[in-house]
Amino acid sequence: MKLVTASWMEIDSYLTQSKSILIPIGSIEQHGPNGLLGTDALCPEIIAGEAESLTPMLIGPTFSVGCAQHHLGFAGTITLRPSTMIQSLVDWVASLRRHGFERLYFLNGHGGNVATIQAAFAEIYAGISFSAEPPAPLELKLQNWWQLPGVAELCREIYPQGDGMHATASEVAVTYAAYPQAQKQVSMSPRIAPTGRISHAHAYRERFADGRIGSDPAQASVEAGEKIIARAAESLVREYASFDSGQVER
Amino acid sequence: MKLVTASWMEIDSYLTQSKSILIPIGSIEQHGPNGLLGTDALCPEIIAGEAESLTPMLIGPTFSVGCAQHHLGFAGTITLRPSTMIQSLVDWVASLRRHGFERLYFLNGHGGNVATIQAAFAEIYAGISFSAEPPAPLELKLQNWWQLPGVAELCREIYPQGDGMHATASEVAVTYAAYPQAQKQVSMSPRIAPTGRISHAHAYRERFADGRIGSDPAQASVEAGEKIIARAAESLVREYASFDSGQVER
Amino acid sequence: MKLVTASWMEIDSYLTQSKSILIPIGSIEQHGPNGLLGTDALCPEIIAGEAESLTPMLIGPTFSVGCAQHHLGFAGTITLRPSTMIQSLVDWVASLRRHGFERLYFLNGHGGNVATIQAAFAEIYAGISFSAEPPAPLELKLQNWWQLPGVAELCREIYPQGDGMHATASEVAVTYAAYPQAQKQVSMSPRIAPTGRISHAHAYRERFADGRIGSDPAQASVEAGEKIIARAAESLVREYASFDSGQVER
Amino acid sequence: MKLVTASWMEIDSYLTQSKSILIPIGSIEQHGPNGLLGTDALCPEIIAGEAESLTPMLIGPTFSVGCAQHHLGFAGTITLRPSTMIQSLVDWVASLRRHGFERLYFLNGHGGNVATIQAAFAEIYAGISFSAEPPAPLELKLQNWWQLPGVAELCREIYPQGDGMHATASEVAVTYAAYPQAQKQVSMSPRIAPTGRISHAHAYRERFADGRIGSDPAQASVEAGEKIIARAAESLVREYASFDSGQVER
Amino acid sequence: MKLVTASWMEIDSYLTQSKSILIPIGSIEQHGPNGLLGTDALCPEIIAGEAESLTPMLIGPTFSVGCAQHHLGFAGTITLRPSTMIQSLVDWVASLRRHGFERLYFLNGHGGNVATIQAAFAEIYAGISFSAEPPAPLELKLQNWWQLPGVAELCREIYPQGDGMHATASEVAVTYAAYPQAQKQVSMSPRIAPTGRISHAHAYRERFADGRIGSDPAQASVEAGEKIIARAAESLVREYASFDSGQVER
Amino acid sequence: MKLVTASWMEIDSYLTQSKSILIPIGSIEQHGPNGLLGTDALCPEIIAGEAESLTPMLIGPTFSVGCAQHHLGFAGTITLRPSTMIQSLVDWVASLRRHGFERLYFLNGHGGNVATIQAAFAEIYAGISFSAEPPAPLELKLQNWWQLPGVAELCREIYPQGDGMHATASEVAVTYAAYPQAQKQVSMSPRIAPTGRISHAHAYRERFADGRIGSDPAQASVEAGEKIIARAAESLVREYASFDSGQVER
């Protein structure tokens, strides 16, 4: 079930059976010459959607704009300051707890979000920890889709070279599979982009002229994307089932 | 063009021709027994999408979670505090200005957002107004989709009774047209919901037992939704063209 | 009774009979060549004072500096950022609730405050709505003095032309009636100021050279002001009595 | 000249001759059984008004609600959190600097404001100090009216006993002189209130049962108030003249 | 006992006997040509450490970076904005209250901190005062080390001339006694620095060319420092014992 | 050179040769029955101090209180909320940039700080990235002392079993080497603490009864600590030299 197309009565009924929800979380930022600005929001949304077609689970709305300050040198990028993102996540979690949700699984599509999401978790937990009163149950989990068991292996198999670190062949492939009409043919040079350290937008643009880091996303194809989506969705189904049932891995 | 499926190079190229962008903005909140939680985010997204199929324009990502504190008594509702929403909009606008955008048109789907969006505009403008330096050009416009010229007339024609104020027959119809598989058959009583004043979530739930205000959304149909979408999209095309060309109405 | 000149014991005693308070709220901002910088704070203060002379009611201190960023191009204007105004109103309301006040009626003198006051109400209500605990009773009401029943009709009657939108003949007249020594004779050209869209201070000054919008405030007179004050005060007495007695209009 | 009843053109003209402004700043808080809730805002407003009748100077609007958390146990008290007051003062000063004001003299009526006003000054200065760019001139000065040269001596002379620390005979007298109709006859016991340490509102109410600290304000009279106002106004005229002329005392 | 080198079990055990803690609080800021940047943090830390060697007491970690915006014109100075310092102190106090601490004694080393620490106290108390619920006991006390009974007298005796206001001979001597290897020989001219008003960093550097105010710290010596430390520590032992035992002075 | 015991003139002179500074950053939080509350602040301070004794470098003051909300169930723990820590780091970095520092190396002692420090870096960079103006050079680097090249290998060699994840044998050993008088003999059971997931303080205390995670810190000794300090300091000297010289590793 997708929260966005459900009614409140359907969510009420769902909550009698499960206190869990999956929230795709991403970013709107440049993904090189042939990648989509929405890649990092779309990938977890696509994979979660596929998983939900395999097994009953509740998918929340996508938290689509995240931490992308380093990409602001490239048109179309939209970012929250980390402090704004923390306050936003505080509000999302407070809203969902109000209804009785106890287990929130954030499926993330953007490496640059990880620190701020974890800081937001700590901000939320701090609100609980400052109080001596025992709280309502709460488990917050962050998982990056490319770290779901089995996914990285498949990506390396498909793209032994040039999968890269940003605007990766894999993530572009995932979006091409879901939005084939959005495929773009752009010649890129060098074929595999340079790698380096990330800081602010001015330095980023200087180091990574077309936005890519270490990748050759010209390799991206609908077929590869479909394989990755299938693998990630299966893996997510298993991991989320365990999360939903209250098993907490380290 | 949709920003989410465009590349940064495509946006760069677009900016040589226009400095305008349309951003759908809504809310994730209960919409009565047969309405979708995402109604207010989906309606402007659907209408903007239809408009963009008629004429070249740039549609940004949807700002989907807004001000819905009064609906927190119903499961699935997610809200930002107004102060968080203001900071988020400050960041969105700062990001887009960084790329050279000068004219931002927010197509809104939620009456409860209006005050906070206008407060956010004032917050952004204040940053400019405190400085004696003349700023880069900036025009921020808010329009509610149901106030696009010609739309209210059509809705009254289709639903002479019970269109209502919240969980309206019209908005439910718009979402049904775009997501026909999300239609819900729920019997509601009374047929037309009561009306009243909105304050916090506890009072809201007491006054409006199933979430609707003044509406009979059982009347919603795919056919009606299609008509409303068509009318709103045509109207939007005209209004946005005028906005894009720099004509500023009062 | 005016809170500012009352003692805490008098307020304590008042609270055994009523949980309501009226708070004038305005702005310190340019009001054209012959209008007072304090116009928007003085008007609700004057009208509330007149009403209080007619019937027992409690008038709080005036919240005098509001949202006036767009007027910063004219000397003497003082503004809060909307985010600051929201936090200030949060604190005022928290203070008054601490004493047992349950019904707060804000009589507003400045159109530019409306959005931010409503956003502040939502911020306050959100604090209540996030909690599952039922709150102490709270009703927050915003009314603009020029929208009190019967006032607009009178103003149109007195000023069939050039009452305008900012630095209106009516509001200048109200202040002249209360502060006759502050009347100013300034020739203005054109007689009726232009109208247009409001954004930031730089654009405002360009569009509205002397600060007025659509008005001919040279028409303002003590006599007209007295009539408007009388009408507004009578209307306020009736509306506030209904508010105080717990009747909640839509 | 009072800013509130001046026009922007009058302020524009004033700024060609002086870059200084005096801002009365106070608090709305209990002042014992016979003192006014507005005492701390009214006193500097009254004294500044008297000074302005003696010599040309510019009086800004009164910053009336300040830091009064410790008085929240007594009805009618309204407070800002210190963090809110800091942001408010940041905005006031930014507004006034926008117009070219360079020298701001805050005449304070409330001891509990002193720390937060000074912290606000440091917050404002920090915005300047973090930058390597030399700023526009800015001098911020805080003076408590009861510390104007010659005032304490007079108060001790008039009230050799029981002037006190809060709800003092002197401050009540000042308000009685300006608002004689607001005088209150209340028997207080003990005649001179106890003294002690101030912390939060719960402890305050326990320690100071009727709100007074160390004072016998039953001694307050219109005549005494008139003398204090006269002395304070003369003293202020001298000190402000020196401030306005750019002499900076240590 | 020093909290930093204690275990949580030792603190747990300590709390069965006392609910008090002493927190040294200072600043990292220029202290003239021969003074240490850490002077204001080190002085209270040194004196508290000496006191703790005389009698059992609990010393918390040093709050070392405070309000030093006015010194930013001199290399090495680090400051918090007052608003940041307030939030930090809010968090420190909330943490300590969580464990059952009820009496917090801040031994301060920097005059520029005083206002912001007091504003922070008011911010913390406000959180308590807005609630009608009686709070857990809390006493917050601020003492400047140079105002401990008997200290100023000794300093005047040792340095009849040129102890000064900033980068004082006394404070430099205290740090020299504890960090003799950090002594610096620098010729300063004039021998006694000028005095004047403090505002922002640009004005400060202009007025006080080498950073000192009114002082001749070339007089500082290890011997003098040892005497001051001894006197201050003895005085602190007495004052803190009284604080710990719950006696509250005015 | 240590900034805390240096003068501003010494820092001024240093800045003509290097724009780099190392800042130890840690936490004040429980470290099990025999570990010090200050462990995470002391370890980087100790290691940096040792490195500075080997080669000229500048060590800033220790940022000692960090993100420790999960340890609030154990007495003595002090935490900042992540949002407060971000603002504090924003201020520290703004202060240091004011003096011309361009390269800041944070040597971290607490895993729970990592996310928030990275979020703070992004907050700082965002301030730069929103502007189209090229910034002054800035490189921010975070390194955990236990991840300095060669350190983990040594720790595993010394503690093949039970080094653990929190209150590790290694970190306790480092503090014992520097503060031998703070060694504590406490019997712990089980010998090796359990492992598990970290969330808020209530869950933490339930899962980890004496505070340790996965560790047997009874193994800690001065000798082991000395070895680890020596290895870490040598490694830091090399890594920092490379950082200082402007080489940026990925």
Ligand code: NI
């Ligand atoms: Ni990506």
Ligand code: NI
């Ligand atoms: Ni709706």
Ligand code: NI
């Ligand atoms: Ni007006």
Ligand code: NI
């Ligand atoms: Ni007073």
Ligand code: NI
């Ligand atoms: Ni000092």
Ligand code: NI
């Ligand atoms: Ni540790």
